[in-house]
Amino acid sequence: MQYAPPSPTMDRERLPVLEQRTSRRKFTRYSLFTLLGLSSLLTAVASVKMLYPTKVVGFGTKVVAGSVADIKSQLDQKKYVINQEGKFMLLPAEAGKAIAVYWKCVHLGCTVPAPSPALDGNIQCPCHGSLYKGNNGDLIHGPATRPLDWMPIAIDAGNVVVDTGKVNTRDSYMADQSTALG
Numbered sequence: 001m002q003y004a005p006p007s008p009t010m011d012r013e014r015l016p017v018l019e020q021r022t023s024r025r026k027f028t029r030y031s032l033f034t035l036l037g038l039s040s041l042l043t044a045v046a047s048v049k050m051l052y053p054t055k056v057v058g059f060g061t062k063v064v065a066g067s068v069a070d071i072k073s074q075l076d077q078k079k080y081v082i083n084q085e086g087k088f089m090l091l092p093a094e095a096g097k098a099i100a101v102y103w104k105c106v107h108l109g110c111t112v113p114a115p116s117p118a119l120d121g122n123i124q125c126p127c128h129g130s131l132y133k134g135n136n137g138d139l140i141h142g143p144a145t146r147p148l149d150w151m152p153i154a155i156d157a158g159n160v161v162v163d164t165g166k167v168n169t170r171d172s173y174m175a176d177q178s179t180a181l182g
């Protein structure tokens with residue numbers, strides 16, 4: 001069988017088919033790239049969503065303890081304010097001032113109760129008996145070796161706001177740990 005070279009007429013007839021094949025190939029390639037791109041984008045979005053902190057309230061954030069007037073009144077009457085959401089107690093550190101203390105005992109982490117009238121208004125850890133001052137969380141005796149940790153307070157739009165994301169250790173009570181209530 002002899003090979004017959006394609007005539008110019010045949011080439012013209014085959015041209016559209018070749019173009020069609022090329023464009024189908026291109027289409028498949030672009031589709032694949034698009035799918036790959038979309039899949040990468042979805043993976044990236046899912047990863048960012050997974051890593052992004054969704055907890056935007058409660059312990060670890062700025063917690064509104066109440067209005068200045070309300071907190072002042074409670075401190076005058078009860079001598080403490082407990083905040084469950086932020087895991088802290090507000091104590092009347094000095095006249096017109098309050099300190100926020102983390103309610104976790106610095107010995108082994110038990111939750112300390114409110115100041116007790118039976119203990120001269122001081123705070124005693126139920127686990128091993130560490131005793132803290134009821135007005136500022138300073139250490140009276142161990143086994144704990146330092147005062148209760150404290151958190152900064154800010155007054156914002158008439159509210160007492162405690163930054164529970166900033167738990168500070170200390171050696172003793174200092175005036176700059178408490179904040180004037182208006």
Ligand code: FES
Nearest residue numbers: 105107108125128
């Ligand atoms: S955990 Fe509070 S005294 Fe031990």
